[in-house]
Amino acid sequence: MIQEEVLILKEINYKENDKILHAFSRTRGKIQIISKGSKKSNSRLINVSQVFAHSKCSLKVSRDMYILTYGELINNFYNLKNNIDAYYYASYILELISYVAQENQHSSRVFDMTVSILSHLCNYEDGFDKLTAAYELKLAAMLGYKPDFRHCLKCNSLVKTSGKFSIVDGGVYCSDCVNYGNGINVSYNEILTMESILKSKFDHIGFIEVNKNIITLIRKFLFYYIGRDNFTTLKLL
Ligand SMILES: [Zn+2]
Secondary structure (H helix, E strand, O other), rough: OOOEEEEEEEEEOOOOOEEEEEEEEEOEEEEEEEEEEOOOOOOOHHHHHHOEEEEEEEEEEEOEEEEEEEEEEEEOOOOHHHHHHHHHHHHHHHHHHHOOOOOOOOOHHHHHHHHHHHHHHHOOOOOOHHHHHHHHHHHHHHOOOOOEEEEEOOOOOEOOOOOEEEEOOEEEEOOOOOOOOOEEEOHHHHHHHHHHHHHHOHHOOOOOOHHHHHHHHHHHOOOOOOOOOOOHHHOOO
């Protein structure tokens, strides 16, 4: 028997009363869990066996599956159901992490950040695109693709004016070196904004002015490094 913190990404009906849960676990990456009897209205596993449920679980290991024996709900992000936009962004986060978690088995930092963004989406009334962009940039950094916004990729000097941001090279070319690499034109202000998004906690993202260019750029950056851009839930945003 093991104890694990999990976030439910997907629930699939199985047999008459059971569910198979796709879950993002805090220390084991993505796992599949059988939740027996959880379709019954009197099941004690009902709350922890639904999409978005974040809980502490006791799991029995059985070949390539885990069997849920007990679960204690930490949060089900109930408020997401009261705001359709928050719900769509949160659904996108689940689809994104479902893809990313397959290859990254032990990332408790990514797990904690994912739970945190869901609770922020739950508590905010707007600015979801900004929060989600912050999550995307921080996720890229945690996966090992942290862009350097301070120093020019070519001459290494401190960037002090507008320049180019190169997704492929993972950083900025200063105004003297813009001809060396391919990239997207960015103002100095946009460079500073991206850096402060990367450094700020979700609580502070609301105070940062973020334009559409940056939101688009961050998403392109992440998608380039994870190698996928066709997420179904993106169509909802
Ligand atoms: Zn330079």
